[in-house]
Every structure is written in C-alpha cells, then in structure tokens.
Amino acid sequence: MQEIVKKFERLRAEARLGGGLERIEAQHARGKLTARECIEVLLDEGSFEELDMFVQHRCNDFGMEKKQIAGDGVVAGYGEINRRKVFVYAQDFTVHGGTLSESNTQKICKILDLATRTGVPVIGLNDSGGARIQEGVASLAGYGEIFQRNVLASGVIPQLSAILGPCAGGSVYSPALTDFVMMVEENSYMFVTGPDVVRTVTHEEETFESLGGARVHSTQSGVAHFAFPNGMVLLTQLRRLLSFLPSNNREQPPVVLAGDPPERQEHSLDYLIPDDPLRPYDMKELIDKVVDNHDFMEVHGGFARNIIIGFARMDGGTVGIVANQPMVLAGCLDIDSSVKAARFVRFCDCFNIPIITFVDVPGFMPGRNQESGGIIRHGAKLLYAFAECTVPKVTVITRKSYGGAYDVMSSKHLRGDLNFAWPNAEIAVMGAKGAAEIIFRGDLKKSDNAESLLKIKTKEYADRFANPFRAAQRGFIDDIIMPSSSRWKIIRGLRMLKDKQITNPWKKHGNIPL
Numbered sequence: 001m002q003e004i005v006k007k008f009e010r011l012r013a014e015a016r017l018g019g020g021l022e023r024i025e026a027q028h029a030r031g032k033l034t035a036r037e038c039i040e041v042l043l044d045e046g047s048f049e050e051l052d053m054f055v056q057h058r059c060n061d062f063g064m065e066k067k068q069i070a071g072d073g074v075v076a077g078y079g080e081i082n083r084r085k086v087f088v089y090a091q092d093f094t095v096h097g098g099t100l101s102e103s104n105t106q107k108i109c110k111i112l113d114l115a116t117r118t119g120v121p122v123i124g125l126n127d128s129g130g131a132r133i134q135e136g137v138a139s140l141a142g143y144g145e146i147f148q149r150n151v152l153a154s155g156v157i158p159q160l161s162a163i164l165g166p167c168a169g170g171s172v173y174s175p176a177l178t179d180f181v182m183m184v185e186e187n188s189y190m191f192v193t194g195p196d197v198v199r200t201v202t203h204e205e206e207t208f209e210s211l212g213g214a215r216v217h218s219t220q221s222g223v224a225h226f227a228f229p230n231g232m233v234l235l236t237q238l239r240r241l242l243s244f245l246p247s248n249n250r251e252q253p254p255v256v257l258a259g260d261p262p263e264r265q266e267h268s269l270d271y272l273i274p275d276d277p278l279r280p281y282d283m284k285e286l287i288d289k290v291v292d293n294h295d296f297m298e299v300h301g302g303f304a305r306n307i308i309i310g311f312a313r314m315d316g317g318t319v320g321i322v323a324n325q326p327m328v329l330a331g332c333l334d335i336d337s338s339v340k341a342a343r344f345v346r347f348c349d350c351f352n353i354p355i356i357t358f359v360d361v362p363g364f365m366p367g368r369n370q371e372s373g374g375i376i377r378h379g380a381k382l383l384y385a386f387a388e389c390t391v392p393k394v395t396v397i398t399r400k401s402y403g404g405a406y407d408v409m410s411s412k413h414l415r416g417d418l419n420f421a422w423p424n425a426e427i428a429v430m431g432a433k434g435a436a437e438i439i440f441r442g443d444l445k446k447s448d449n450a451e452s453l454l455k456i457k458t459k460e461y462a463d464r465f466a467n468p469f470r471a472a473q474r475g476f477i478d479d480i481i482m483p484s485s486s487r488w489k490i491i492r493g494l495r496m497l498k499d500k501q502i503t504n505p506w507k508k509h510g511n512i513p514l
C-alpha cells in the first residue's frame with residue numbers, strides 16, 4: 001500500500017511539472033503564467049480539486065507513444081471563487097503546446113458535463129496550438145464534442161473564456177460560443193486562419209497581432225468582450241465578473257450589500273444634460289452616479305462605443321445596464337451597437353438579471369454602409385432581444401428618444417415594466433427641424449422667408465412633441481422624474497418588480513434574425 005501511495009505521489013509531482021522546467025521557463029519568458037499558476041490565481045486559495053490528473057493520450061503515431069505526460073496538456077477540475085463553486089479547465093501550453101487530443105477532450109467534456117448537471121459556471125483558460133496534428137480526425141471530433149456541450153450549456157450556466165496565448169483554427173469556436181471572452185493584450189490571439197494562409201490566399205501581409213490580437217477583437221470584431229494588459233489582471237477581473245452572475249439559470253444573482261444608501265440623491269445629475277440639445281455628455285457619468293458604490297463593470301468597452309453595456313448592482317442586486325452614449329456617434333444605433341446590446345440583453349434574460357436602460361438616442365445611423373450592411377437585420381436583433389426578454393425592465397429616457405429607436409430601446413410597447421423620462425426628454429418620430437421640413441414642405445416652398453418660417457414651425461413641433469408629456473399622457477411613460485432621484489426611483493421599481501412573473505408562448509425556440 002505504501003509503495004502505491006509513494007508511486008502516486010511521484011506521478012502527481014511529475015504531472016504538476018507539466019512539460020518540465022525548461023518549458024515552464026519558456027512560458028514565463030513569454031510573459032505568460034502556466035496553466036496551474038493561472039488556476040491558482042483564479043480560484044480561492046486551496047480550493048482546487050483536480051480531476052483526471054493521470055490521463056494519458058492514446059496516440060501511437062509519429063512517435064507520440066514515447067511522449068506521454070500525465071494530464072495530457074489540460075488541467076481540469078473544480079474549486080471556488082469568492083466561496084462559490086466553479087468548474088475550470090486550463091490548457092497547458094508546456095505539454096504538446098496545449099493542443100487538443102482525444103484524451104484531453106474527454107477531460108474538458110467531463111468538466112462541461114459536470115458543470116451543466118450541477119448548475120455551476122464553467123471557465124475555460126485557452127492557451128493552445130489547436131488540434132493535435134498527430135491525432136488527426138480524433139482531435140477534430142474532440143472539438144465537435146466540446147462545441148456541442150457549449151451549445152447545450154448556453155443559457156443554463158455562465159460560460160467564460162480567457163484567451164491567454166494562441167487560439168487558432170476551429171478552436172476559436174468554443175470561446176466564441178461562450179458568454180464572455182477575455183483576452184490578454186499582445187500575448188494572445190484568435191483567428192480562423194493564420195498569417196501564412198492569409199498570405200497565400202489573399203496576399204495580405206499580417207502578423208498574429210494585426211490579424212487576431214486583443215486590440216482587433218476588443219475594438220473591431222467584437223469577438224472579445226475584454227482586453228487586459230496581462231494574465232494576472234485578466235484572472236482578477238474574471239473573478240470580479242463572476243461576482244455579478246448567478247450560478248445558473250434557475251438562481252437569482254447574488255446580493256452584495258455594500259452600504260450605499262438606496263435613496264441617495266445625486267443633485268449633479270440635474271445639471272448633466274447640456275442646454276444645447278446637440279451637445280454631448282458622458283452617459284458613463286450617469287451610470288456611475290446611479291449604481292451602488294459607483295461600481296460599474298463595463299463589458300465590450302472598446303467595441304461599438306455608441307452603446308454602453310455592463311454589470312452593476314443596485315440595492316445590492318445585479319443589474320445589466322444598457323445605455324446609449326451621446327459622446328460617440330451621438331449615441332445612435334448602428335449595426336455593431338445593435339448586435340452588441342442584443343447579445344447582452346439575451347444574456348441578462350437567460351440569467352435573471354434585471355435590465356436598466358438609459359436612453360438618449362437620435363435614431364438609427366443613416367448611410368449606405370449601414371443599409372447595405374444590414375442595419376435592418378441587425379437592428380431587428382436588439383428589438384427582438386428586448387421584446388422577448390422577461391426579466392424586470394426599467395427604462396429612463398434622459399434626453400432624445402426618436403423614431404424606431406424609441407420603440408427598440410426597451411419601450412413600454414416591448415413590455416418595459418417601468419418607463420421613466422427626465423423632464424427635458426424629447427420623444428418623437430424625428431427631430432423637430434426634420435419633422436417641420438417634411439410636414440410644411442409645401443408652405444416652405446411657397447414662402448418668401450422659408451428660413452424664418454422653418455424656425456417657427458420647428459419650434460411649434462418641438463413645443464408640441466419634443467417633450468415627455470405626450471408620451472406620459474398616453475401612459476407610455478409611467479412618470480417624469482428628476483434626474484437626481486433616478487437611483488431611488490429605479491431601486492423602488494426593482495423592489496416592486498422583484499417577483500415579476502411573465503412567460504412567453506410555448507415554442508421550441510424563436511427565430512431571432514441572425
């Protein structure tokens with residue numbers, strides 16, 4: 001017995017060394033942590049329970065039978081983050097480049113199955129050369145098995161992905177199927193085809209970074225929701241992100257009371273909106289001042305910045321924030337912002353997170369690029385997401401709410417539960433000047449002084465429609481509130497909506513315009 005125990009201890013120690021000291025040093029020299037180090041940083045101290053430490057690959061081709069390393073390139077198990085259970089797997093780049101084999105696929109699938117069965121979030125730490133080439137189709141089959149599980153787990157448990165090194169080829173699709181993707185700047189990359197293939201096919205000269213680095217994916221493609229300067233920061237922020245989320249779709253998000261008075265008034269908000277309706281202001285200032293302890297975790301902060309999304313707490317409970325940003329493209333809705341917000345709204349709806357929407361939107365972005373790029377199809381995604389969503393929805397119109405965008409942005413007509421407007425809100429089909437130009441086109445053509453007539457008619461239209469009263473008279477706006485009282489009004493609304501029950505008609509699933 002003692003001999004066996006000793007043997008296991010020796011095997012454990014070997015497994016912990018992964019690909020060996022030399023490769024660990026090489027990993028450090030690249031500025032990267034090893035898989036085990038990542039898990040140590042990520043999880044509460046001493047909470048990791050490793051599974052399948054002794055798994056070996058079964059490949060006998062290309063001399064692989066002589067290259068056995070216990071664990072086979074992925075470290076997997078469960079542990080705790082802030083004393084809440086999580087499952088985790090981390091690809092170990094020091095073992096065959098963290099590549100996916102048939103055996104380590106089974107380890108990852110075991111984790112995904114256990115996480116889904118037990119209703120616990122799963123975190124994948126990616127650092128891999130992709131399919132293990134020596135294993136051929138067995139490795140491709142492995143990816144397929146993982147994708148299938150990612151899809152079945154979607155909307156059941158939160159799935160989070162960190163990209164801490166290479167993630168190339170079809171392997172990008174597992175992170176892409178998960179809820180949030182975090183990348184490390186200048187040390188991680190994701191692409192379907194690498195620079196060499198790109199050069200051959202399109203004759204474009206690209207680097208790993210220019211093709212699939214964190215900057216590209218967090219600002220242009222939208223593949224990554226976050227980009228952080230190094231692995232340590234990323235893992236710390238992953239812990240923070242998880243603190244906002246429930247463990248599964250049957251749970252409510254955790255409540256963290258941090259002593260910020262719910263009735264706190266923010267008088268500076270009464271002066272946030274500039275007198276000139278064409279001047280921007282920073283919507284983040286409003287979010288910051290309204291949420292608990294000014295603690296807002298922005299998601300997708302570098303991508304489609306004309307809309308802001310992210311998590312915060314109000315009255316201790318998690319809320320998802322969706323807000324137009326007048327500082328960027330005047331806050332209008334375009335293709336990227338619609339898709340960005342739609343996915344976020346659906347995530348919140350999956351996981352019982354109430355949605356607070358701050359509206360200052362002049363409309364959809366005009367232009368040929370937008371039309372030919374499919375703004376109709378993509379704008380419909382956001383409309384669809386808000387319309388199907390059943391979590392509590394509180395909307396505050398801070399200034400403009402024009403045209404179709406008025407409907408889309410969690411309006412009363414899309415089952416907004418509480419729709420507030422600030423006194424200066426303008427809710428209309430379009431801006432007053434544009435409206436006057438259309439309605440009075442004939443009169444303006446005939447007039448000797450068209451400019452002054454247009455001014456008069458613009459004011460007439462603005463006085464009549466560019467205010468919140470018309471909408472309030474119809475009950476489309478539940479109340480006109482002072483900006484300074486927004487926090488308290490929203491919290492009271494959330495308390496009232498706490499036990500909201502609403503179900504959509506039975507269906508297999510809807511057909512969101514993808």
Ligand code: HXC
Nearest residue numbers: 096097099128129130131132133134143166168169170171
């Ligand atoms: C087997 C691999 C491997 C792979 C790397 N290694 N990629 N082994 N299959 N795909 C091994 C290397 O042989 C090496 O082993 C160790 O991992 C570290 O790799 P290095 O090349 O020394 O590291 P580095 O210089 O940092 O380069 C990393 C890399 C490069 C950029 C990832 O290794 C690379 O380009 N690999 C190939 C990537 C690739 O084409 N993957 C297939 C993608 S297609 P030793 O023993 O020397 O340490 C794909 C399809 C999936 O994944 C489809 C799913 C649907």
